[in-house]
Amino acid sequence: MAPKVLVSDKLSETAVQIFRDRGIEVDFDPALGKDKDRLLEVIGQYDGLAIRSATKVSDKVLAAATNLKVIGRAGIGVDNVDIPAASRKGVIVMNTPFGNSITTAEHAIAMMFAVARQIPEASTSTHAGKWEKSRFMGVELTSKTLGVIGAGNIGSIVIERAHGLKMKVVAYDPFLSQERADKMGVEKVELDELLKRADFITLHVPLTDKTRNILSRENIAKLKPGVRIINCARGGLVDEAALAEALTDGRVAGAAFDVFETEPATDSPLFNLPNVVVTPHLGAATTEAQENVALQVAEQMSDYLLSGAVTNALNMPSVTAEEAAVMGPWIKLAEHLGAFAGQMTDEPIEAINILYDGAVAEMNLAALNCAAVAGIMKASNPDVNMVSAPVVAEERGITVSKTTQNKSGVFDAYMKLTVRTSKRERSIAGTVFSDGKPRFIQIKGINVDAEIGRHMLYTTNMDVPGIIGVLGQTLGENGVNIANFTLGRHDGQAIALLYVDDAIGEDVLDQIRATGKFQSVAPLTFDVE
Numbered sequence: 001m002a003p004k005v006l007v008s009d010k011l012s013e014t015a016v017q018i019f020r021d022r023g024i025e026v027d028f029d030p031a032l033g034k035d036k037d038r039l040l041e042v043i044g045q046y047d048g049l050a051i052r053s054a055t056k057v058s059d060k061v062l063a064a065a066t067n068l069k070v071i072g073r074a075g076i077g078v079d080n081v082d083i084p085a086a087s088r089k090g091v092i093v094m095n096t097p098f099g100n101s102i103t104t105a106e107h108a109i110a111m112m113f114a115v116a117r118q119i120p121e122a123s124t125s126t127h128a129g130k131w132e133k134s135r136f137m138g139v140e141l142t143s144k145t146l147g148v149i150g151a152g153n154i155g156s157i158v159i160e161r162a163h164g165l166k167m168k169v170v171a172y173d174p175f176l177s178q179e180r181a182d183k184m185g186v187e188k189v190e191l192d193e194l195l196k197r198a199d200f201i202t203l204h205v206p207l208t209d210k211t212r213n214i215l216s217r218e219n220i221a222k223l224k225p226g227v228r229i230i231n232c233a234r235g236g237l238v239d240e241a242a243l244a245e246a247l248t249d250g251r252v253a254g255a256a257f258d259v260f261e262t263e264p265a266t267d268s269p270l271f272n273l274p275n276v277v278v279t280p281h282l283g284a285a286t287t288e289a290q291e292n293v294a295l296q297v298a299e300q301m302s303d304y305l306l307s308g309a310v311t312n313a314l315n316m317p318s319v320t321a322e323e324a325a326v327m328g329p330w331i332k333l334a335e336h337l338g339a340f341a342g343q344m345t346d347e348p349i350e351a352i353n354i355l356y357d358g359a360v361a362e363m364n365l366a367a368l369n370c371a372a373v374a375g376i377m378k379a380s381n382p383d384v385n386m387v388s389a390p391v392v393a394e395e396r397g398i399t400v401s402k403t404t405q406n407k408s409g410v411f412d413a414y415m416k417l418t419v420r421t422s423k424r425e426r427s428i429a430g431t432v433f434s435d436g437k438p439r440f441i442q443i444k445g446i447n448v449d450a451e452i453g454r455h456m457l458y459t460t461n462m463d464v465p466g467i468i469g470v471l472g473q474t475l476g477e478n479g480v481n482i483a484n485f486t487l488g489r490h491d492g493q494a495i496a497l498l499y500v501d502d503a504i505g506e507d508v509l510d511q512i513r514a515t516g517k518f519q520s521v522a523p524l525t526f527d528v529e
Contacts, residue, residue: 003069003305005048008033008055011074015050015294022302024048040064048072048301051080059085070094070304072297075284076383078314087315094300094312097383098153098391099293100284105157107283108202108232109165111256114277115228116141116200118254121274139199139253142166147198149214150205150233151176151186152381153395158202159186170194173205173396175380177348178422180397195222200230206381207234217242225251232258232283235265244269247276258283314385327363330415331371333430333438336452336526337417338375340428340440343524344458345376351399351420352376355429358413361404369402372417414441446488446495453483453499456524461517463494470515471496478508 003024007016010030019026027046032039033055043049043065050072051057057071062085071081073095086093114120117138125132146162148155151173162169163185171186172194181188191214194201201223205211215229215238229252231238240261246252247270256277260268263281270276284290303309310316334354341352354372356365367386374389384392393400407413416429429442440450444460457475461467468487475482475498484499504523512521 003047004045005050005301005305006032006043006046007050008039009050009052009074010054011050011052011294011298012291014291015074015298018295018298019302022306024302024305036061043068048305050074050297050301053077053080055080057081057086062086062089062091065089065091070301072301074099074290074293074297076100083315092304092310092316093314094297094304094310095314096293096296096300097312097385099296100289101154101157103286103289104232104283105154105161105204106286107258107279108154108158108204108230109161111230111232111258111277111279112141112146112200112202112228115230115254115256115275118275120277141200143168144199145170145197147172147194147201148186149173149191149194149201149203151181151184152204152392154233155202155204156184156395158204159184167200170197173348174346175348175396175398177350177397179350180395183397191219192222195219196224198224198227200228202230203233203237205233205237206383207236208380208382210380212236213239215239215243220246220252223252226253228252228254228256230256235259235261235263241269244273247273312385327367329432329436329438330360330363330368333415333432334368334371334417335375336438336440337415337428337430338372339378339526340375340443340458340524341417341419341426342376342379344426344522345379345419345421347421347423349376349396349398349419349421351401352393353401353403353418353420355403355405355416355418356413357405357409357416358407358411360413360415361406365402365404368415369400372415373400376419411441416442440486440497443488443495443497444493446490446493448486448488448495448497450486450497451484451499452526452528454526454528455500455503456526457496457498457500457504458520458522458524459496459498459512460519461494461496462519463489463492464517467494467496467517470517471498471512474508474512474515475500475504478505478511480504480508 005019005024005026007028016026016028047067048070052074059082068091070092076095076097078095081093083093118136122136145168148159148171151171159169169186170189172191176188217239220242254275257270258279259281300311354369370386370389373393374384374386377384377389377392411431414429414431418427430438430440432438438452440448481501482498486497488495509521
């Protein structure tokens with residue numbers, strides 16, 4: 001029997017035809033996504049569900065979807081899908097992470113032109129029958145310095161377009177290698193240098209704990225006078241109130257924002273300022289982009305339903321059903337190893353190597369590699385998944401390699417992840433115990449036996465007395481409960497890895513650092529079930 005797919009949101013007829021051309025039965029009902037009751041009634045008939053943003057795939061819908069195998073989201077955002085519930089049901093969730101890149105990059109360029117030449121305000125004035133030619137004195141883009149914060153997929157397209165406009169480009173991206181920067185023809189700089197030099201600044205980073213308010217009040221004060229700022233990435237990257245003050249007093253000449261801290265944005269400190277251009281999150285809103293993501297999701301879903309091929313899956317590794325039962329814990333270990341390295345590495349990564357020893361060396365190493373790289377990349381970009389991670393790594397000029405060897409230690413199998421930057425190498429090893437739980441067994445060459453929890457604390461110090469007492473007392477005084485405490489030492493160096501019940505606040509971390517007994521103090525977060 002041919003697979004059956006429901007398209008419950010507005011997808012192009014061309015995308016719907018792709019299913020039909022490949023022998024898949026498809027029902028195209030673009031109004032169904034907004035009718036929750038009717039969706040619940042019919043969803044049990046279908047093997048696949050193709051959606052945009054209108055259809056809400058809740059745990060209730062998934063419970064009724066007795067035959068569902070795959071959900072395809074035409075676009076990147078999957079906030080309307082309960083991914084954990086889909087995973088528990090064994091339903092693959094796919095998206096199309098790169099379909100909107102060109103459109104978003106072009107919108108950023110358009111916004112840069114708009115704010116440079118005051119086009120929206122000049123248009124309003126002219127529509128009103130005024131002829132205020134002398135009022136709207138703009139600036140050229142040619143020969144100006146563009147500061148790009150985030151040189152990933154979209155940022156690199158903006159850089160390419162900016163070169164065509166004869167702009168000088170500097171980029172800040174902690175994960176941009178010098179080799180990749182050279183290929184892009186961009187000068188790689190630190191953030192403070194970019195703030196001081198850029199005539200225009202455009203942001204192209206995801207919203208994470210590290211990037212939130214990257215243009216803070218403090219950093220806005222460092223900006224070159226007369227700068228213009230463009231944000232078509234994510235709301236929350238810029239302190240909107242501080243920017244509004246800088247725009248009002250003239251330190252910042254203009255701004256163009258497509259995204260806001262709260263959306264839909266009905267109010268913002270940036271609204272109604274004469275030197276600000278605003279649009280309602282239109283970055284991906286072009287006919288071509290909407291068509292591209294629709295075609296991509298139809299192809300991806302067809303491939304999976306007909307051949308089992310998995311592309312851009314958010315909740316499943318690219319492994320066969322037979323492999324999944326054995327590899328599941330090892331894939332989780334690979335992600336944890338990568339997450340540790342990614343959270344501990346601030347400078348650009350040049351190379352990643354994964355060593356597979358013993359029985360694990362006979363598994364699907366491509367999938368394990370992807371899981372490890374995804375763990376690293378997620379530290380800076382939570383949208384990365386196992387499929388997109390190698391693409392992101394390649395864009396950043398990162399070399400990914402693997403090494404295999406026969407059983408060489410006390411464990412039947414283990415994995416060792418090594419990350420190399422221009423300044424150092426960092427390694428961490430782990431294994432899977434007989435209970436199926438991943439464990440860390442070595443960090444920086446120091447042997448440990450550490451259970452992995454959602455919230456952890458990692459410290460390094462000289463091997464001297466009193467460390468356990470300092471950590472225990474400081475955490476205890478601040479109400480932080482320790483679930484597991486692991487220590488290791490070698491040649492005068494010592495490490496501690498603590499599994500705690502809740503995330504540790506920055507004030508508590510500062511108290512630990514203030515003792516002067518630690519070389520490093522780092523909170524870590526892991527995605528554990």
